[in-house]
Amino acid sequence: xxxxxxxxxxxxxxxxxxxxxxxxxxxxxxxxxxxxxxxxxxxxxxxxxxxxxxxxxxxxxxxxxxxxxxxxxxxxxxxxxxxxxxxxxxxxxxxxxxxxxxxxxxxxxxxxxxxxxxxxxxxxxxxxxxxxxxxxxxxxxxxxxxxxxxxxxxxxxxxxxxxxx
Amino acid sequence: xxxxxxxxxxxxxxxxxxxxxxxxxxxxxxxxxxxxxxxxxxxxxxxxxxxxxxxxxxxxxxxxxxxxxxxxxxxxxxxxxxxxxxxxxxxxxxxxxxxxxxxxxxxxxxxxxxxxxxxxxxxxxxxxxxxxxxxxxxxxxxxxxxxxxxxxxxxxxxxxxxxxxxxxxxxxxxxxxxxxxxxxxxxxxxxxxxxxxxxxxxxxxxxxxxxxxxxxxxxxxxxxxxxxxxxxxxxxxxx
Numbered sequence: 407x408x409x410x411x412x413x414x415x416x417x418x419x420x421x422x423x424x425x426x427x428x429x430x431x432x433x434x435x436x437x438x439x440x441x442x443x444x445x446x447x448x449x450x451x452x453x454x455x456x457x458x459x460x461x462x463x464x465x466x467x468x469x470x471x472x473x474x475x476x477x478x479x480x481x482x483x484x485x486x487x488x489x490x491x492x493x494x495x496x497x498x499x500x501x502x503x504x505x506x507x508x509x510x511x512x513x514x515x516x517x518x519x520x521x522x523x524x525x526x527x528x529x530x531x532x533x534x535x536x537x538x539x540x541x542x543x544x545x546x547x548x549x550x551x552x553x554x555x556x557x558x559x560x561x562x563x564x565x566x567x568x569x570x571x
Numbered sequence: 572x573x574x575x576x577x578x579x580x581x582x583x584x585x586x587x588x589x590x591x592x593x594x595x596x597x598x599x600x601x602x603x604x605x606x607x608x609x610x611x612x613x614x615x616x617x618x619x620x621x622x623x624x625x626x627x628x629x630x631x632x633x634x635x636x637x638x639x640x641x642x643x644x645x646x647x648x649x650x651x652x653x654x655x656x657x658x659x660x661x662x663x664x665x666x667x668x669x670x671x672x673x674x675x676x677x678x679x680x681x682x683x684x685x686x687x688x689x690x691x692x693x694x695x696x697x698x699x700x701x702x703x704x705x706x707x708x709x710x711x712x713x714x715x716x717x718x719x720x721x722x723x724x725x726x727x728x729x730x731x732x733x734x735x736x737x738x739x740x741x742x743x744x745x746x747x748x749x750x751x752x753x754x755x756x757x758x759x760x761x762x763x764x765x766x767x768x769x770x771x772x773x774x775x776x777x778x779x780x781x782x783x784x785x786x787x788x789x790x791x792x793x794x795x796x797x798x799x800x801x802x803x804x805x806x807x808x809x810x
Contacts, residue, residue, distance in 0.1 A: 438603060441611055442611060442726065442727070442728055446728035446729055446731035450729070452695070456695070456696045456697065460731070468600045468604060468607075469596070469600045472595075472596040472599040472600060476592065482589060482592040485593065519728070521729065
């Protein structure tokens with residue numbers, strides 16, 4: 407395992423960057439130009455006071471876009487990975503929170519959002535589980551990038567490698 | 572693992588670059604958020620253009636009876652009574668309103684039926700704010716106008732910031748509510764106890780969703796999902 411990682415780490419890092427980065431970029435881009443949807447989606451979690459929730463709904467897509475771009479081009483990967491992982495953990499906590507409180511909503515992860523018809527409760531609960539698993543996976547790629555931020559095709563290179571070359 | 576964990580120094584990892592990146596990310600997020608807020612404001616203004624030619628009718632007095640679920644009651648001695656249960660933000664209520672609102676308005680104004688509007692608010696804070704404003708409007712005899720104007724501009728998504736104090740007062744201004752009594756009532760949430768009472772009475776009347784209609788206390792079981800005016804009129808005539 408250690409050898410495997412040593413051998414393929416730059417490629418794994420690249421794949422993790424592209425995966426987490428593109429998911430964030432796409433999620434952000436789909437929401438950024440529909441601010442009312444995004445604001446409503448955050449408010450539907452009923453965690454924060456409505457005004458604050460709206461503000462986060464306006465800002466979050468842009469944060470996702472910024473972090474997504476940083477990860478894809480490989481600049482300040484470690485910083486971007488920390489932020490990316492943190493938002494994934496917040497998403498997981500938010501979904502667990504609505505699930506535990508029995509609120510039925512569309513997560514609004516890639517646009518949309520808001521309340522779900524009570525007749526679709528079982529679909530909504532399955533969606534919660536899938537979203538938690540997906541965000542958990544993405545949080546893990548973020549964690550990997552924290553430990554191994556330097557890989558193929560990135561703008562940023564560790565100095566050691568440059569010296570070695 | 573150890574190698575990279577220690578290798579914090581990199582071509583792009585010096586302090587200057589790090590702060591530059593953090594600064595740029597902050598800038599992007601802030602610009603984006605401001606752009607969104609401004610966009611929302613102009614979109615709200617745009618939706619108000621529907622109300623430009625809005626015509627208000629004569630004022631109609633109503634009462635609020637706490638014993639009757641705190642509904643806004645238009646009692647005019649007619650033989651028939653309609654009970655309507657609506658949430659200001661519920662999209663289906665808007666469908667109902669666009670199909671039958673005019674007809675019901677007419678029943679009230681021509682005293683052909685007693686109508687009780689149960690303005691409930693189970694869709695969140697903005698429903699509460701809008702319901703409060705509706706009660707404020709009722710106090711000034713302008714519930715019918717306010718109700719109509721409010722549904723005309725109803726936002727597609729719930730709790731998206733549209734039913735703010737500012738916008739509710741603006742809706743009121745189109746519906747003939749220009750007094751400071753109204754704006755104070757909206758700002759202070761003076762009717763929140765009525766709003767709560769109306770919401771809580773849902774259990775008592777076994778109302779599980781909105782819109783729900785009762786003709787003389789009997790639940791209207793519609794056959795068509797679109798709330799056709801013919802079906803509603805026929806049901807009213809038959810009641």
